[in-house]
Amino acid sequence: MVIHSGASGVLFPITTSIKAPLRRGFLFLNPATMNDSIPSLQPRQILNGIHPRKVAIQGYEGSFHHMATQQYFGGDPLQLLPADNFRQLVELVESGKADCALMAIENSLAGSIAHNYTLLLESELIATGEVYLPIHQHLMVWPGVRLEEIEEVHSHPMALAQCGKFLRQHPHLRLVETEDTALSARRIAEGKLKKVAAIGPEIAAWHYGLEIIREHVEDNAENFTRFLVLHRKAEVLLPEQAGKVSVCFTLPHKVGSLHKLLGELAGLGANLTKIQSMPIVGKPWEYFFFTDFTLGNSIGWRQCLEAVRPLTGTMEVIGVFAEGKAKTRPAPRDKTIKTASRLDGIKEYFFAKKLREIAEMESRGRKVINLGIGSPDLPPPAAVTEKLVQSSRQNHAHRYQPYRGIPGLRTAMSSWYRRHFGVELDPATEVLPLIGSKEGIFHIAMTFLEKGDEALVPNPGYPSYRAATRLAGATAVEYLLSEENNWLPDLETLEKQDLSRVKLMWVNYPHMPTGAVASPAFFEKLIAFAKRHGILLVNDNPYAFILNEQPCSLLSAGGSEGICLELNSLSKSHNMAGWRVGMLAGAPVLIDQVVRFKSNVDSGQFLAVQEAAIEALKAGPDWYRELNAVYSLRKTAAMALLEQLGCRPAKQQAGMFIWARVPNRWKDSFEMSEALLQAAGVFLTPGGIFGSQGKDWIRISLCSPVEDFELASEKIAHSQTPLNPSQPL
Incomplete structure (x- = not known):
């Protein structure tokens, strides 16, 4: 096999088969014809000017492979060649029917796709790029269909597994496993199915005209699949400097052989990003080691591999390419309706909460005498x-x-x-x-x-x-x-x-x-x-x-x-x-x-x-005189109740409340108020709700008939507990 070195037209021999180890060196191309680095290498830069027009993907249009292709090639016009499986994908490129392919190689949750590593070793393809695609699943339906109308959810088994939490919240949905997420969406579109939903990528809904009714139904938002961009080895010019190098090697069955190799790589400035072992078929307890590492500009990848080659049994270059980045998706916009910041620190009005509490007590059959609220109980003229x-x-x-x-x-x-x-x-x-x-x-x-x-x-x-x-x-x-x-x-x-x-x-x-x-x-x-x-x-x-x-x-x-x-x-x-x-x-x-x-x-x-x-x-004047006569009688009853509780009223008070100091036996007004409510079913307002200066004071309202004050006195007398806060309620 030969590789063109570019404009110089010089041919160099290359051996990349695992069956014929690299004993004569590693793709020694003319450095003058190569870029010093490839920080943003694109396929059109490494294909001798051949623009990739046909791209093979596993699955159908609207699949995650489709999304990865779009992410890598951007807006370039491409023809997708769907493959039923990964072996067929490799064959499409090797035969020349496709210019290149994108192949899933590992997932951040499920791990490596071991079969695909085997296919790469057996193929005449080499990786020239990588894509990290965030995997987000969405529930999509025929336009206008509502969630409650759905009876079945179709998708690939892996996609269904990734959405377990959402699906468990809707146990009425029957799960149907299919060959492909995009195929599930296509079948809904072709059949205009109104009782079936699909789970898959956003591109599937867009491609087949479906409506997404639930976004991001995946369990884990930080889920990525890594794809390799593959080209025929015979058509690739590899750069002298590389962002990432992917190699496969074997090691002698000796103590510390892996440790020595990794130590040598570290000494050369290589940053290991992946290591994966796979058994060698027919050789029990011997393994292939698939390794990815990045290098700085201090050493070229060929020099690095040449330095560690003596420590290996065999070695093959899987790919040389710019390092891809896993772009985490921005935190999804919180769709809950949030209050304005002006409400920060503004609590619900105390009496609104306390009235709910009292109503709940009364719903359980507990009679509460409310002497806390200043709401007049008498009629107007x-x-x-x-x-x-x-x-x-x-x-x-x-x-x-x-x-x-x-x-x-x-x-x-x-x-x-x-x-x-x-x-x-x-x-x-x-x-x-x-x-x-x-x-x-x-x-x-x-x-x-x-x-x-x-x-x-x-x-x-x-x-x-x-x-x-x-x-x-x-x-x-x-x-x-x-x-x-x-x-x-x-x-x-x-x-x-x-x-x-x-x-x-x-x-x-x-x-x-x-x-x-x-x-x-x-x-x-x-x-x-x-x-x-x-x-x-x-x-x-x-x-x-x-x-x-x-x-x-x-x-x-x-x-x-x-x-x-x-x-x-x-x-x-x-x-x-x-x-x-x-x-x-x-x-x-x-x-x-x-x-x-x-x-x-x-x-x-x-x-x-x-x-x-x-x-x-x-x-x-008669109206105010008669009104105050009623309040005066109530004030007398309220003062008697406060005296019973050991409270000392403030002097010279006006209005429809009595303000009284809490006895020393109570820690504060909140403790006293809560004890009276729970033990006797009598509510007095704790003065602490009006500010720290009121924490040792209690407020009693005159907006209740005299009979209520007398009944409250009886309930407190029979309870005994409020007069002795040391006793448990």
Whole structure:
């Protein structure tokens, strides 16, 4: 056999058969005619200018061999010659019917294909390249067929085995083994089979017009098959330098012979990438060793093999080619719907979770007395519900309503502020009806806060202030409230802090959860503080009329114009929590900005609700007196219950809660609350949910009848356990 050396036309003898070992040297070609290296060698560079037009592959079009061919040759126009088996593939190239072939040689999961190594030894072919193909399996069907309609899945046994996890999730599918993955897809296309799916490569679906309904059903995403690109030896010019060399050798049956050879290769700078032993037929306990190694530029592959040849029995070159790379597939895009980063650190509202827990306990037959939630259990004035019914019967009531609320409601809110707080508000520009004041908190935060801003939030305090601040992208900076300071902000301490980035301060008086009340004089100090530092002051004022002898508004303090906003609500003052009627009052320039945000996220309330709210705001002193008489009786019952538990209430409280210190026998409010719930079926709110300053306090709601407090007392007395936390629950 001879090989042309290129343009020089010099012929050199070559012996590559294992039957005739290389005793005379290794393809000593003229180095001047060869490239120094082949970092990206392509077949057209090593075939004397012959472009590979016909490529033999094992299997059918749409197979993994087809994909490997596309990956190696890129967009070159090629004619594929399918072979039923690997021996036929070799024969197609040897006979000249194909210019070259791609042959699978090993798989990262299943290992080497031993039969193909034997075929290479017996053939007149040599490897000139390699391809690492990631093996991804997909479930494909005739277009429009759904997974639940499929009865059978057809594919090669190896492909089915690689998708075991997916198939076990669908035990109704009958598995049918076929000769080839692409053939399975072709049969579905030819027969328009609607109850059969195939598992195979993406190219099969594309080639045969099928639809992939489940991507990447393989068990292991890091599965690769390595293919060799094969040409006839007589037509190949081998380079002087090579990225990778593949050889087969035998060794004398002597101690340490393999060790010596590998040590010699290492000394020459060879990096072993594969070694595979195979028994020599007819010679028991003797082996062929198939070895791949890479070399740097310091030595040529011929010199390397010449150096180790004396250590071998026989040696044959399987291939000399550029090293292929196993390109791992990018991590598949996570198709789960992820939440926005703005929700990071935002937990579900405590009471939402606790109410689910209580409901679950009651579904198991456990009666729970809930004294934790501030949800009024009394009805609004009778005239309010009557107005709701009457108004809802109007045909025009069901239309969209103005974003700023109807004029009549704004006027009623303005009049209510004037009568009870002595504050004059222009109903056209200084009052904004809200769908509940909680929504108003978020409207304000989204209107005025952004990344880089800071907002002062009370600890303890309503959790929504912190949540709204963070959702707006700003940073919540706590200011600590204490019993020693009557649960009022320590303005002297705040003055010493860096307030340069603080844009907004949330306050809430009468305060929840502590029940503390701020005087008009303190409001004036607070406004002066906000003005000195350019801070928008927002007071949340829904508890002003509950057990509070002197209702007060931040807006009644001098100097509040342009720097203060106040939220209010009919939820507590008129027992209309579920109606979602709130209001925002303040300077026109501030209200207008909130409307810009609000008008893009909601609409005006149902007309009947607005007209009923007008009726509620007409309620006179008798309404508030009767309401507080009920709460006063409940407060007495709640105080008795707290005394039974050994809790000490804070002084001078307003609102619909009692705030009391947890006895020293309990570690904190969470331990006490959970013990009462589990042992006695009584729920009190742990003060720790409002901030670290509340961890040693418990909150009890007055939104339950006196009978519930008495029953809770009996349940606690009979349980005994809550009064002794050292006992197991």
